[in-house]
Amino acid sequence: MSVYDFTVHTSRGEQKPLSDYRGKVLLIVNTATKCGLAPQFKGLEQLHQKYKDEGLAVLGFPCNQFREQEPVKDSEMQETCQINFGVTFPLLGKIDVNGPDADPLYKYLKKEASGFLSSSIKWNFTKFLVDAEGRVVKRFSPTTKPNKIEGQIRKLLEGAKTETPVG
Template identity: 55%
Template structure:
């Protein structure tokens, strides 16, 4: 059975990283954007990371500009913006597409595992996928779902 651990992703410096590095940890995988009305969710995501990282939680951020081009073109601008404005210390990865022919394979898998309402496509920035310690997608959250609302589901995985 395929899991998220079967995927390799591109880091902000262009190197690749196997998600096998996160094996055994609950994950929250999020497509992010720096210039979106939902961007303040970075604050809640960072607070969640601070609260749960000692229990193994990893939050993985994947910048995406597919929705009204609300992400910087330069990944250094993205990471600097996230760190300066929201203190983001969880891993951020290279900018990707989450829908269409060029969709990142990880996000194609996530969408296949947990489709959205009416369609499997991601409708907007800050769609979130909760992954258990075995690498299985257990829940998908709408972009407007605040990170605090995920805590009860996360508690079940810790």
């Protein structure tokens, strides 16, 4: 099993198979526009701009589970984040990351990369780095700034370029 086995919903309610990102390094983040960590949108966008042509995809999953800090409707999410934070990377449909209604993708991510003391997502802007094979490589805390992950992203992108295709 890998991240590519999951299908998520776009902010328009359409299904989006993560297999569409096969061969890319992914940075998956639960986001919230009213969170004190929302300035991280800028750092995530910088990573997106710098590495998207080399095979990085940043995927934002809005979540309203932490003090209701994501009041924006799915239909307005991409535009709101573009206007307020300059975001051009995909923001998918709003999800739960914890509890009985947690999105299956997040159940998988938490199982593959448990957090400190428990697997629960502690707050907005928890980040999961996924290699080009769809394997979860590492989990980063909400307070880890995106630029602190850049070196690991570069290593994964370099590794993806040097791998010999099978077949």
